[in-house]
Amino acid sequence: MRLRFPWTTNCGLFFTRYEEDQAFLPSRAAKIKVLCLFALLLALPWLVGPYPLRIASQVAIMALGAVGLNLLTGFAGQISVGHAAFMGVGAYAVGALTTKLGLSFWLALPLGGLAAALVGAFFGLPSLRLKGLYLAIATLAAQVILDFAFVRLEPITGGAAGLVLTPPSLGPLSLADDTVFYYVTLALTMAGVIFALNLSRSRVGRAFMAIRDRDLAAAMLGVDLFGYKLRAFFLSSFYAGLAGGMLAAYTRVVTPEQFTLDVSIQFLAMIVIGGLGDVLGSVYGAAFVSLLPIALSYLAQALQGVLPQMVNLLSACQTALFGLVIILFLIFEPQGLAKLWRHIKDYFRLWPFSY
Amino acid sequence: MQQELLVVENLSLHFGGVAALTNIDLTVRKGEILAIIGPNGAGKTSFLNCISGLYRPSGGRIFFEGRDITRLSPHRRAALGIARTFQNIELFKHMTVLDNIMLGRHVHLRSGILAGGIYWGLAQKEEVRHRRRVEEIIDFLEIEFIRNRVVGSLSYGLQKRVELARALALEPKLLLLDEPMAGMNVEEKEDMARFILDIAEEWGVTLVLIEHDMGVVMDLSDRVAVFDFGRKIAEGLPEEIKQNPRVVEAYLGGQLAEEA
Structure with a gap:
């Protein structure tokens, strides 16, 4: 019998095939763990009430956007301060296509992603010459220009009033139903996460990381720098566009205030807190950033009896x-929450004899 | 008569008013090891940078296998089969040794965003096929034990070896080595010399290397070219170079050479 701490899944493994060495979940224990997590996510609508479920959907949408930004900034090393604007392009595209042209939401969603991807790739053009802070300023310009466009292109965007969507349906099921919406978002976000994980262990992902670490050396080894930077912008904005489209279906109204610079900064915060260059880290980060304000307001309510002033104070302190x-x-x-989680696992690997 | 792999004609490189290279003519023959020597600032690295495409030459032309590559971008030259290492190691620090070497195979892999993101199927087959090749290189350079280490945590000598492995993974026809033995101890130098000879003989790769250690240069190279102040002042067999008065002058200074 093997005595082993149940959290420890990846030790004492010896592979005889390269497929095994390259697998995500190299051991049965790891597979079981992930299946349990998956089952938990599937069972969530029965475990929690409607409000937490809506929050979970929101976290999933933000996670999808954060994974996209992490591909661009964490993997390819190209900083972007315009991620929310690209998300907005997706949201407005989905909104306009469904309300003005009467297109099905399921057709409009990928088209919205594509629209955002093309806009993102266009604003990625300066990355040929600009790096670091300079590129950040260039993408800031994208944010400002698109913000302006959202308000001013009234015939398409509905101006400051925005667009109002009718809830899309999936066969006989309506996405207005929180449970249905949760499952759809979960499926899309999981697909996005798995796609990004796969990408990071194959040719394109390696090229992204090579550009991040040493761009000239990457060029000397045959990586087309400009081509791959544009691919990174395209892909990242595609994720943002999909997230924007889902957000449009979630709030059922698209307005310019949803896609301001603040939100772009929040996305950057998510990937920094979660872990740059770590796909799952972006999910942790998105959850952390989305849940922090909610947790704070709960804390304030809980303390109301003891410290009545706390409500105002905490909401004021939120940003700080x-x-x-x-x-x-x-x-x-x-290296963020992802690394923190690895530390915890490493600690328990030898627990209780960790000295 | 040996075939010419790389022909450099009348190459010049200026930075503003400073001439880094002036009218260099040099031919590299298929299968040989050519060493470039010269005092610091002689333009040796600039010359390699022109060949690999990092610098655009101000004048002159470069032919690789008869094709004019003077204005070709660096990644296209890599695809033609020109690989290099750097004087100051330029590895991807946050990636593992394995990923670094796999990146060296970039031009041989095909999968794009879609195939890579879906992975199971096309991309996985490709990864496994090329992993096999990468493992051969890892075996050859004897770096099995650091396969899964992150490059930034390795010692200098090992990093040099990983960089060589990465360049080899490209399966180059022409390999440019910029001071492959700088900062190494005698033992590491001997290992590296053995690898370089094996690369030339077993893999049939043509090598151009910059090196300061005269003993190494004389032992390894088939021919030697000497640079000084951006000009080629001599070229020939190692024994000829040792006797050449202009080379002795460049290295030891005019006066000393006269006294000797």
Whole structure:
């Protein structure tokens, strides 16, 4: 009999085939663990009430967007401050295509992703010459220009009032139903996460990381720098566009305030807190950033009896607290929640004899 | 008569008013090891940078297998079969040794975003097929034990070896090595010299290397070219170069050469 801590799944493994070595889940224990997690996610509508379920859907949408940004910034090393704007392009495309042209939501969603991808790739053009902070400013321009376009292109975007969507349906099921919407979002986000994970262990993902680490050396080894930077922008914005389309279906109204610079910064915060260059990290980060304000308001309510002033104080401090968390992460764990989780697992690998 | 692999004609490179290279003519024959020597700042690395496409030459032309590559972008030259290593190691620090070497096979792999993202099927087959080739290189350079290590955590000598492995993974016809033995101890130098000879003999790769260690240069190379102040001042067999008065002058200084 093997005595082993149940969390420890990847030790004492010896492979005889390259397929096994390259697999995500190299052992049976790891597979079981992931299946349990998956079952938990599937059972969530029965475990929690309607409000937490809506929050879960929202987290899944943000996670999809964050995975997209992580592909661009964490993997390919191209910083973007316009991610929310690209998300907006997807949302407005889905909104306009369904309300003005009467297209099916399921056709409009990939088209919205494509529209965002093309816009993203266009604003990625400066990455040929610009790096780091300079590229950040160039993508900031994208954010500002698109913000402006959302308000001013009234015939398409409905201006400041925005677009109102009718809830899409999936066969006999309506996405207005929280449970149905949750499953659809979950499926899409999981597909997005798996796609990104796969990409990161194959040719394109390696080329992205090579550009991030040493662009000139990558070029000397045959990586077309400009081509791959544009691919990164395209792909990242495609994710953003899909997330935007889902957000449009979630809120059923698309307005310019949903896609401001603040949201772009929040996306950057998600991938920094979650872990740059770590696909699952973006999911942790998205959950953390989306849930923090909710957790804070719960905390405030809980403390209301003891400290009545706390409600106002905490809501005022929210942004400051948010900034504090990011700074703490940058100082103490620059590789984010993903790395923190690995530390915890490493600790338990030898538990209780870890000395 | 040996075939010519690389022909450089009348190559010049200027940075503003500074001439880094002036009218260099040089031919590299298929299968040989050509060493480029010269004092610091002689233009040796600039010359390699022109061949690999990092610098655009101000004048002159470069032919690879008879094809004019003077204005070709670096990644296209890699696809033609020109690989290089760098004087200061330029590895992908946050990637594992395996990923670094797999990236060296970039031009041989085909899968794009869609195939890579779906993975199961096409991309996986491709990964496994090329992994096999990469493992051969890992075996050859004796770096099995660091296969899964992140490159940034390795010692200098090992990093040099990984960089060589990455360049080899490209299966180049022409391999440019910029000071492959700089900063190594005697033992590491001997290992590296053995690898270089094997690469030339077993893999049939043509090598151009820049090196300062005269003993190594004389032992390894079939021919030697000497640069000084951006010009080629001599070219020939190692023994000829040793006797050449202009080379001795460039290395030891005019006065000393006269005294000797």
